[in-house]
Amino acid sequence: MPGIDVSELRKYYGSLKAVDGISFSVRSGEIFSMLGPNGAGKTTTIEILEGLRRQDSGSVAVLDLDPWKQGYELHRKIGVIPQGFSFFDKSTPREAIKYYGDLFDVKIDPDEILREVILEDAANTRFENLSGGQKQKTGLALALVNNPELLFLDEPTTGLDPQARRAVWEVIRNLKKAGRTVLLTTHYLEEAEQLADRVAIMNKGHIIATGSPLEIITTYSPSERLKVTAERALYDYVKQHTDLNAEYDDATKSLVIQLRSKSDAISAFETIAKSNLEWSDLSTERDSLEDIFIKLVGVRLDEGEPVPNEAVQAPAS
């Protein structure tokens, strides 16, 4: 089953290399997340895939179609929520769903779609009076009207408060359960970790890492660390008796040993036991996706992001 195939994709705006030679593929039935800071090229990429923009070079196939040339055909098979989804302010979600049903010429049950996106409560509220989360859910509902195989969600939770964000996540998980393929862009790391089967980390028009969150972590942070709370004497003992890569952190009073191999782990345990020194709270840890992201991109993901302002959101009805 074809999903998305992108090869050597480029799009420049004057001297700005928005997308600079990226390649990736999305398999049918998976949630694929493009993760990156603002300006990484995520939206440009997704808009090229939707057929809303034309690439400068490179090849793109979405469900085996050329999005720019066969957009009209493609749009019947995909669902899209653009960034900052907006709709006719005097229409209700139910009316909007019915309208889309007529446009796509499909027989639909508005209530079923409203249930799928958990929006039954606001079915008859005008768009202008919906909360930010309900507006995004309306967008999701419309994206589902034509029963699409593939959904493009461009930053679906940007600007939402944490509660609304979790509600949208629940809907996205349901999409996957229903067997749909989802391409999701986000600059929330937690969102990618929570939802995505595979992630592409984008920065400055390039993809700098791809794979499942675990694959990315094991690739960029190959070793686990053993962490033990103990006095500095234990560190001295380990250094004296082994060639383990150990460090001591005075602030947390903890000994940290890099486990480069399985024998490192066994050696570490044996040495600690033989030392006859006091120790507690033994644990292993590894870099999080966020640690790796900071290593790769050099900045925290949410840097410079406006904090969602709940005060400007309309009250949920």
Added chain:
Amino acid sequence: MANLKRIFSDLAVFRRQYLRNRIGLFFALIFPVIIIVLFGAIFSGGSSTVTVYYQNHDSGSLSTAYLSALNSTGALDLIPVNPSVNFSQYLLANSLSEGILIPTNFSESLESHIPVNVTVYTNPADTSSEGVLAVVSGVTNYFNLRAVGASPIVGVINQNVKSSSYKYIDFLVPGLIGFSILTSPMFSMVNIAAEYKKTKIFRQLSLTPLTKGEWLTSKIIWYIILTVASFVLMVLVGTELFAAQVQLSLWIVPFLLVGPLFFVALGMLVGTVTKSQESAGVIGNIITFPMMFLSGTFFPVSSMPGYLQNVAHVLPLYYIIDGLNSVMVYNNPGKALTDFVIVAVIAAIVFALAVRLFKWRDS
């Protein structure tokens, strides 16, 4: 291929959007009614006589005859002022624009053929002053002729072009229908084109099977419906309240169709070629306002000075209103045909341009 189901589905959504937003409906239907009631009351209500104060210092019978001759014209409503007061000061003190003063020796002078002057006070700022002066001059001429025993040789017979005379309200009805045809689509389409671009609703719609031609068609249908509603309202208010005389014929229909089409396309074009919603609004107003006042909406173009009439002739709305006048007032569909052809050609060009330049998506 245009799809009727999609067009009517889009029409239903737009209709709801329009009706739920009451401001648009007010300007499309209620506002023109307010104007027709106001202008109708100002310009055709009340009597056409002018109230004029007079002071008669003469005691003879000829001044009485002179005054009754003035009275018999039916144009003046004469009110006497006590001869003991200072007449010009009286007029001033009471803010009166017109007055007639007959001197002491009027009858005596007339009988003995000694020149004598009747003084007419006028106010150049008052439009009725000229009329008063003309009436007084006419009656005075008649008295002069009679005094020398002569009778008029050249007479004037007044006959109207139509069986019954045209009234201002007759022109106001088609004029305000034209006003509706212009303003309701222009003001909202300019705004919609710019706003939907900004809020990316166009892009959202581009991801559905709806085509931009279908979208534009549903807007045209909606404004035709509004125009017909406004037409019915204008004709009803005009004829029922102000006894306007308008001819109803099928020749009106082409103007009610092509008018909204033209201004929907023009509004779309303005909203499409401008960069921001603000500049779209400004350009829209620059196009709309001259047309609103100079195309014969509130006043017949023929009553405007020559250079303004020349301006009117380059405004497309002029041809719509001129066509409506030809059918509804003059009952002359032949002349309306020329107007229709002119409007149809301009509309076709603007429509083609709008469809061509209006983009769902960026490249």
